[in-house]
Amino acid sequence: xxxxxxxxxxxxxxxxxxxxxxxxxxxxxxxxxxxxxxxxxxxxxxxxxxxxxxxxxxxxxxxxxxxxxxxxxxxxxxxxxxxxxxxxxxxxxxxxxxxxxxxxxxxxxxxxxxxxxxxxxxxxxxxxxxxxxxxxxxxxxxxxxxxxxxxxxxxxxxxxxxxxxxxxxxxxxxxxxxxxxxxxxxxxxxxxxxxxxxxxxxxxxxxxx
Amino acid sequence: xxxxxxxxxxxxxxxxxxxxxxxxxxxxxxxxxxxxxxxxxxxxxxxxxxxxxxxxxxxxxxxxxxxxxxxxxxxxxxxxxxxxxxxxxxxxxxxxxxxxxxxxxxxxxxxxxxxxxxxxxxxxxxxxxxxxxxxxxxxxxxxxxxxxxxxxxxxxxxxxxxxxxxxxxxxxxxxxxxxxxxxxxxxxxxxxxxxxxxxxxxxxxxxxx
Amino acid sequence: xxxxxxxxxxxxxxxxxxxxxxxxxxxxxxxxxxxxxxxxxxxxxxxxxxxxxxxxxxxxxxxxxxxxxxxxxxxxxxxxxxxxxxxxxxxxxxxxxxxxxxxxxxxxxxxxxxxxxxxxxxxxxxxxxxxxxxxxxxxxxxxxxxxxxxxxxxxxxxxxxxxxxxxxxxxxxxxxxxxxxxxxxxxxxxxxxxxxxxxxxxxxxxxxx
Amino acid sequence: xxxxxxxxxxxxxxxxxxxxxxxxxxxxxxxxxxxxxxxxxxxxxxxxxxxxxxxxxxxxxxxxxxxxxxxxxxxxxxxxxxxxxxxxxxxxxxxxxxxxxxxxxxxxxxxxxxxxxxxxxxxxxxxxxxxxxxxxxxxxxxxxxxxxxxxxxxxxxxxxxxxxxxxxxxxxxxxxxxxxxxxxxxxxxxxxxxxxxxxxxxxxxxxxx
DNA sequence: CATGAATGAGTTTTCATTCAT
DNA sequence: CATGAATGAAAACTCATTCAT
Numbered sequence: 001x002x003x004x005x006x007x008x009x010x011x012x013x014x015x016x017x018x019x020x021x022x023x024x025x026x027x028x029x030x031x032x033x034x035x036x037x038x039x040x041x042x043x044x045x046x047x048x049x050x051x052x053x054x055x056x057x058x059x060x061x062x063x064x065x066x067x068x069x070x071x072x073x074x075x076x077x078x079x080x081x082x083x084x085x086x087x088x089x090x091x092x093x094x095x096x097x098x099x100x101x102x103x104x105x106x107x108x109x110x111x112x113x114x115x116x117x118x119x120x121x122x123x124x125x126x127x128x129x130x131x132x133x134x135x136x137x138x139x140x141x142x143x144x145x146x147x148x149x150x151x152x153x154x155x156x157x158x159x160x161x162x163x164x165x166x167x168x169x170x171x172x173x174x175x176x177x178x179x180x181x182x183x184x185x186x187x188x189x190x191x192x193x194x195x196x197x198x199x200x201x202x203x204x205x206x207x208x209x
Numbered sequence: 210x211x212x213x214x215x216x217x218x219x220x221x222x223x224x225x226x227x228x229x230x231x232x233x234x235x236x237x238x239x240x241x242x243x244x245x246x247x248x249x250x251x252x253x254x255x256x257x258x259x260x261x262x263x264x265x266x267x268x269x270x271x272x273x274x275x276x277x278x279x280x281x282x283x284x285x286x287x288x289x290x291x292x293x294x295x296x297x298x299x300x301x302x303x304x305x306x307x308x309x310x311x312x313x314x315x316x317x318x319x320x321x322x323x324x325x326x327x328x329x330x331x332x333x334x335x336x337x338x339x340x341x342x343x344x345x346x347x348x349x350x351x352x353x354x355x356x357x358x359x360x361x362x363x364x365x366x367x368x369x370x371x372x373x374x375x376x377x378x379x380x381x382x383x384x385x386x387x388x389x390x391x392x393x394x395x396x397x398x399x400x401x402x403x404x405x406x407x408x409x410x411x412x413x414x415x416x417x418x
Numbered sequence: 419x420x421x422x423x424x425x426x427x428x429x430x431x432x433x434x435x436x437x438x439x440x441x442x443x444x445x446x447x448x449x450x451x452x453x454x455x456x457x458x459x460x461x462x463x464x465x466x467x468x469x470x471x472x473x474x475x476x477x478x479x480x481x482x483x484x485x486x487x488x489x490x491x492x493x494x495x496x497x498x499x500x501x502x503x504x505x506x507x508x509x510x511x512x513x514x515x516x517x518x519x520x521x522x523x524x525x526x527x528x529x530x531x532x533x534x535x536x537x538x539x540x541x542x543x544x545x546x547x548x549x550x551x552x553x554x555x556x557x558x559x560x561x562x563x564x565x566x567x568x569x570x571x572x573x574x575x576x577x578x579x580x581x582x583x584x585x586x587x588x589x590x591x592x593x594x595x596x597x598x599x600x601x602x603x604x605x606x607x608x609x610x611x612x613x614x615x616x617x618x619x620x621x622x623x624x625x626x627x
Numbered sequence: 628x629x630x631x632x633x634x635x636x637x638x639x640x641x642x643x644x645x646x647x648x649x650x651x652x653x654x655x656x657x658x659x660x661x662x663x664x665x666x667x668x669x670x671x672x673x674x675x676x677x678x679x680x681x682x683x684x685x686x687x688x689x690x691x692x693x694x695x696x697x698x699x700x701x702x703x704x705x706x707x708x709x710x711x712x713x714x715x716x717x718x719x720x721x722x723x724x725x726x727x728x729x730x731x732x733x734x735x736x737x738x739x740x741x742x743x744x745x746x747x748x749x750x751x752x753x754x755x756x757x758x759x760x761x762x763x764x765x766x767x768x769x770x771x772x773x774x775x776x777x778x779x780x781x782x783x784x785x786x787x788x789x790x791x792x793x794x795x796x797x798x799x800x801x802x803x804x805x806x807x808x809x810x811x812x813x814x815x816x817x818x819x820x821x822x823x824x825x826x827x828x829x830x831x832x833x834x835x836x
Numbered sequence: 837c838a839t840g841a842a843t844g845a846g847t848t849t850t851c852a853t854t855c856a857t
Numbered sequence: 858c859a860t861g862a863a864t865g866a867a868a869a870c871t872c873a874t875t876c877a878t
Contacts, residue, residue, distance in 0.1 A: 011862090014862095015862090018862095039846080039848085040847080040848065041846095041847085050864045050865055051864085051865070052849090052850080052863070053862075053864075056861095056862065060848085060849085061848070161403065161406070161407065162403070165400065165403035165404070165407070168400065168403075168404065169382060169407045169408075172381055172383075172384075173378060173382060191377065194370065194371065194377075195377065195378055197370070198378045199378075199411060200411075201413070202406075202407035202408060202409075202410045203407055203410075248872060248873085249872075249874085250872075250873095253840095258838080258839085259839045259840055260873090261840065261874090261876085262838055264873095264875080265837075265838075269873080269874085270874090429840095432841095433841090436841095454663045457868060458868080458869065459868080459869095467842075468842060468843045469843085469869090470842070470870085471841075471842055471843070473869090473871080474840095474841065474842075477870095478870085479870090579821065579824070583818065583821035583825070586818065586821075586822065587821075587825045587826075590800045590801075591796060591799045591800060609792065609795065612788065612789065612796075613792065613799070615829075616793070616796045616829035616830055617796075617825075619828060619829045619830075619831070620824075620825035620826060620827075620828045620830075621825055622828070666850085666851060671861095676859080676860090677859060677860045677861055678852090678860080678861065679859065682852095682854085686853095687853085
């Protein structure tokens, strides 16, 4: 029994590892070539498995995309929460948030995320399957919304500006998009800092004078 | 001879009209269905010509996209210049600029523009052919850059923030993207006004006090 | 105008010829290999055209089958009517009918017809599309029904046996099926004659004595 | 040793039971979905075993079909012999035979049998493997042949008609086929009776007058 | 010039069969 | 023995592009 249980667990672990590997490589190719120019064949080749094997994990090509986005969002949310806890003010928390979007591991993930989500073709596709993603998207915006409200409360942000507008400006400014390639040529750190600066000035509470 | 010239000219005119019609309809379908789900067949059908005829004007499907973007940018630039001339300050000019992006005839064009340009698949495609677009893009950003610099000069904008950063924030905030669908459900006018508000506060020159 | 009309007509004629050729060859391959083991590729190869060209005429593989059956039935019905007109009695007419099923051109067609119609897989497929075939099937059975009734009237067939039963026995006996391969090894003519003999004795009006 | 033998025997028994179960379920699915639309996966699922296990019993998918037909024929022959023994005349025996084909347990089996055997795709498959079936088919026809000859001897059937012809008519009339669905809507019993009536009149010895 | 029939490479997806565990 | 993950061949179908008419 114990043995069987372990075996099961091992198999399941192997299965999940493989699944992650597929997502990993699929994301890679999607990033390089885009959704339509990526063939299941190529993904399989990159993973080093047969085409059919992918279908054991993901029934359709679009399921792959959804799964990738889902995973990226989950990873992002999990990490961001830990990081946010380490700084005190709403403003600082949002700053951490923004830098997380751009930096480290996430720049790749968020890049795909937003690029694919922005692609009109993909968008339609995702909208159909959005059931499973909606929750995660909301997890994202609710966090930002909460922080913006908190900032207002504490007098950091302007109460005159509606939170929803701030939220929109937030995502508009801090979703890496097509212009990202410009970034690569310069110091991204610096650029992000500048954008953060502008954003917080834009929503700052009016100075007392 | 003269006659022949006129005939030639007429033909040429007809040719250009048809070309415009193709672009018109192609843009329409691309907007509705996305690049990959749009077939040359359907474009031809909407124009009311044969598939092959499109190829007399545009050698490949992607050339169509490039031509559309090119045309949209040209139209946009021409119109924007006229509109900008009507208001005095840099800030007002930029505001006109921004509203032009979102409103009226252009909302459709810029929507396509940015959506397609954001689509990772399309982006690669365009990058290859960007030669012909680079000029127009620069026309766009040079205008904004100029206005930003002018605003700095006149003490409207903060000289501490580099113009390039302001430019980036400008395009980040004012490129309609996937979240546009949210817009449709509310008052877009209002949203744009809010974003403008935030932006100009973000880059405003520090108050004297 | 006249010219254009002729051109149109020529093209249409060419189109129909090609369509017939496809049906011809498709039927051939279906007969040889069966529905599932026949690839569009092979049909195309036999016709000497590209795979895609078939799809210009028939949107799906099953449409091909339906079209074949349709054509075969039409040809059969047209020919049978002419032949039936030449003999006087109901019994003779039915005999002509039966021989037509087995002989000459039709043996091939009816063979496919019944074989495919009998195949459980194909049957399901056809049932879905049967709209277009039902009329033809009824054309077939109504003719036989009519002749059987006429034969009863004239005292050739037994009025005690319901026409529907006679009809059923008719199609049971005279639909070439799997055992046809036995036929090939002997004299089919003779066998058909024997079956006809049995059938008509089976449904004959009781002798007066 | 003895023990080992018993164990072996038990295992063997278990093995055979499982084999029968596979055949049972496979027949079920084949009947429902047809050969090509039935996957090994589904058969396995219905049996409650793994896909691979089927292959321990049957090397290929088509072997399954052959085995099913084989089993059905064997069952049929065994049962029919017992039933035939209970009635005296050749005609009555044949009638029992015919009703057995249509009724009770066998309707299902013979339905599959004939449907699959009629399916042109399947036919080819079976022809290749017919070695193992030929014997059983002959068991079937030899019984009918024997009864037909006996009937002739006893003056029940017409000696003018060759036995082989009678045999053919027999199988033609009494093999349930595609039109079986008509049967379901009416009283099958009655229809069979009518067909039997026609058949025996068709091959009856001429009345003395 | 305009047409649209023809092409055929390329894609997703399925599933019988194998074989390491 | 039993399993079921992995394989990869095969097939239907699409559509940008070409080119004879």
